[in-house]
Amino acid sequence: MSTLDKPAPRPGFFRRAWQFVLELWDVMIKPSSVFGLGVLVLAGFVAGVIFWGGFNTALELTNTEKFCTGCHEMRDNVFSELKSTIHFTNRSGVRASCPDCHVPHNWTDKIARKMQASKEVWGHLFGVINTREKFVDHRLELALHEWARFKANDSLECRNCHSAQSMDITKQSPRASAAHERFLFTGEKTCIDCHKGIAHHLPDMRGVPGWQ
Amino acid sequence: MKTKLGIVLLAAVLAAGSGSLVAETLTSGLRGPAPLNDEGPAPPMTPMRNTAEKEVRNYPEQPPVIPHSIDGYQIDLQSNKCLSCHARARTAESQAPMVSITHFMDRDGQFLASVSPRRFFCTECHVPQNVTNPPVSNDFVDIDTMLSRASPGGRR
Numbered sequence: 001m002s003t004l005d006k007p008a009p010r011p012g013f014f015r016r017a018w019q020f021v022l023e024l025w026d027v028m029i030k031p032s033s034v035f036g037l038g039v040l041v042l043a044g045f046v047a048g049v050i051f052w053g054g055f056n057t058a059l060e061l062t063n064t065e066k067f068c069t070g071c072h073e074m075r076d077n078v079f080s081e082l083k084s085t086i087h088f089t090n091r092s093g094v095r096a097s098c099p100d101c102h103v104p105h106n107w108t109d110k111i112a113r114k115m116q117a118s119k120e121v122w123g124h125l126f127g128v129i130n131t132r133e134k135f136v137d138h139r140l141e142l143a144l145h146e147w148a149r150f151k152a153n154d155s156l157e158c159r160n161c162h163s164a165q166s167m168d169i170t171k172q173s174p175r176a177s178a179a180h181e182r183f184l185f186t187g188e189k190t191c192i193d194c195h196k197g198i199a200h201h202l203p204d205m206r207g208v209p210g211w212q
Numbered sequence: 213m214k215t216k217l218g219i220v221l222l223a224a225v226l227a228a229g230s231g232s233l234v235a236e237t238l239t240s241g242l243r244g245p246a247p248l249n250d251e252g253p254a255p256p257m258t259p260m261r262n263t264a265e266k267e268v269r270n271y272p273e274q275p276p277v278i279p280h281s282i283d284g285y286q287i288d289l290q291s292n293k294c295l296s297c298h299a300r301a302r303t304a305e306s307q308a309p310m311v312s313i314t315h316f317m318d319r320d321g322q323f324l325a326s327v328s329p330r331r332f333f334c335t336e337c338h339v340p341q342n343v344t345n346p347p348v349s350n351d352f353v354d355i356d357t358m359l360s361r362a363s364p365g366g367r368r
Contacts, residue, residue: 173280174265175280197286197293202286202290203291204289205290210296211291211295212296212327
């Protein structure tokens, strides 16, 4: 009979994968017969340190001005605009670079933002804003994202450096001290409500509340 | 003989004249002592006047000067930072003086709903002030001072 001669059909992909998982599980739960427990624990610890350190180093590498301005979209548009503002050059020589304002400093928030940024990688790969014209077209949308983020976290990235508690309004101009007393200290407004466009040029502001 | 004497005299006069030309240096409040063919050192930057108080106008038509600093204020087709305080709808919150009603008029004297495009760019007329001693003196007197003088044409 010809049907008996045929080899048994190869199991499907999912079945094979499941079998692999089962075999792996067997290996995982079986005690080691070669390495001592201490060696395994120590090796695991060292591998963990290396993995964690490597992960954070790589993460911090993507959190630098040099990395941000590695793409021409950032270097030629927003970074060149930053250069003339007080956050780039000022009397005391303190500089806020890209991640100081655009990446949360807390670890969990930072990871969340980095995951969101995968969309920005997509945008870079597909050239969503790879010319000045395209960037200008998208400028309002991009700015609205950042303003919404600042509004939602009560301008946290501003307050990492500028805290309302340590602000001496007697050293401010009369206009600034009056406005901060009225709107900032009462919690009625947050930094970004009044200080839009402090580090970059503004998009077409028609339709943005408080602007003409 | 006479012509020779004349030539010598003329040469002496010319020499004296050119000598005084070289020696003479032009001093003006704006240039400083730098010679005309040299560029003097740039004067240091002076601080901006940064208050909330209006300055008196020297004549009624004078565009009021800006009493505060406007560093980094963006005024272009995209946005106008000045209007985020001085626009009609913003003045309650900002307590800033409203843009004058004349700024709403178009060239035919018709009033528009908001600031007319021809009056949009504030710093064409309104300027911030530096805190410095004027390098050139100015003896301008306003019309009220002029009229109250006890001189011909003055109020008696």
